[in-house]
Amino acid sequence: MKLLKNLFDGLKPQFEKGGKLEKFHTLYEGHRTIVFAPDITTGKKGTQIKDAVDLKRVMFTVVIAMIPCLLFGIWNVGHQHFISTGVEGSLVDKLLIGALAVIPILIVSYAVGLITEFVFCVVRQHPVSEGFLVTGMLIPLVMPPTIPLWQVALATIFAVVIGKEAFGGTGMNILNVALTARAFLYFAYPSQISGEVWTFFGDAQPVDGYSGATVLAYGASAAQNGTDMMADMAGHWYAGMFDFWNMFVGVIPGSIGETSTLMCLLGALILVGTGVGSWKIIFSVFSGAYLMGLLFNMIGGNSFLELPAHYHLVIGGLAFGAVYMATDPVSAAQTETGKWIYGFLIGVLTVLIRVVNPAYPEGIMLAILFMNVFAPLIDYYVVDANKKRRLKRATI
């Protein structure tokens, strides 16, 4: 610590007003505050600030909450590789294979995103903010492990520049930045990100009867060709793969971080416990999806519509999106009543897109983006209703 302090103190004069590197002051300050709190203190008189819960700490909390998902994702990537090639692997092997696939994506996402961010900070002279720490972690977690790295880089640049910096940086974007990156790839390079993306690595031979189909792919086939989804799930080449509890724990193919509902709930516990994420949004997304599932059960027609509603909560990226993306305080509704409406509609739309729209197997990404667009409107009308109610109470 002493060494770091000396390093930063030694560099300080160069970055201060009149120093040689004055232009890069924002970069210096951004890095210094990762280890040391800002050394500005409140005055002796007037308002005193005891605990400065700043953006940095909030963002780091979210990153910590994502670590269970990341670690589980790394293990699962390796685990799925061994399952589909039919080879026995030890825990270390699985972690190694997983890390080999996941870490490069993580590095590319952080490196490219931070460079873009730094360029904007220096040119526009706004402080480096920590928003990207979360985005840079979210982007790899919503990508399939087989995604080409240049696509990750391209999507990250698009999301940071168009989705965030064009609006003035962290806290001013209208759509969730990580989801903008994913949506960009989804529409620009659909073949790498959708369909049977999840396979094994290298030249290994898959086991007999292997197929990369996910639960949602079975669902889409049930909706279009009238196949029996439950029978498909039970008859998967790897026995018990799409068992309810197995899907809850998340030992299934999918994007890196989103398979495990259990790990997402663990993350939700951290987020809600520290007061960073809104439990109202998380809860209402799940209940919206569940009620929509029940409604479809009542309508019936094909085996995807008749899928028991609680299955909808564990398949696909619903839990991941609900916990880490819908709760994004910037793009979500900001009024308390608004949060209920916002979350509920995300849940409803997710299941609706999943089941009814043949163009997309999963709906959580587009449902959150759609509600991001309408969040300011929800807020506007909630505030408006509030004003009207209070005006009525007022007497002159």
Added chain:
Amino acid sequence: MDIFNIALKATFIDNMIFAYFLGMCSFLAVSKKVSTAFGLGMAVVFVLTITTPVNWLLQEFVLKEGALKWMGASFETVDLTFLQFIMFIAVIASMVQLVEMVIEKFSPALYGSLGIFLPLIAVNCSILGASLFMVQRDYTIAQATAYGFGSGLGWFLAIIALAAIRERLKYSHVPAGLKGLGITMLITGLMGLAFKSFIGIAL
């Protein structure tokens, strides 16, 4: 059910703004405040719901080839389709005039804030667009009304959502070169991305 589906499809799936890019000028220009956007949106819904069936009648009994049969046998081969554009626009313009008078009478404040854009609804492409699409798709009169209403509703939703976003954007720090229309275009693009959620649903 069929009518309901057509309205739903026009609202979300074939949204006038995000699927056909129609009516962009007033969409971009009158979306600075939610209250104004709400007024204009309602006016567009109203005008669309009225003009589409009126134009349908016109098309069916005057303009289409053989439509003038009711006037006598000698009119059976008359084809007035070449008058379609001008007739449709005349209907739209007179409807807009009507709406303008109603708004001026009942809500002078809204009338003032809509300004030039109220008469400009007459040349809002989404309104003529809806009439032409209705002809192209061979709708019945009920379907045409539903289609007009749905299209208007889609446009209305799009413009108030954009207005709410732009009101929030007051607090953001948009680069100087992008301020105003530039960032609005970007937002429209991003909204289009979100609206893609429904494209592909077959009703």
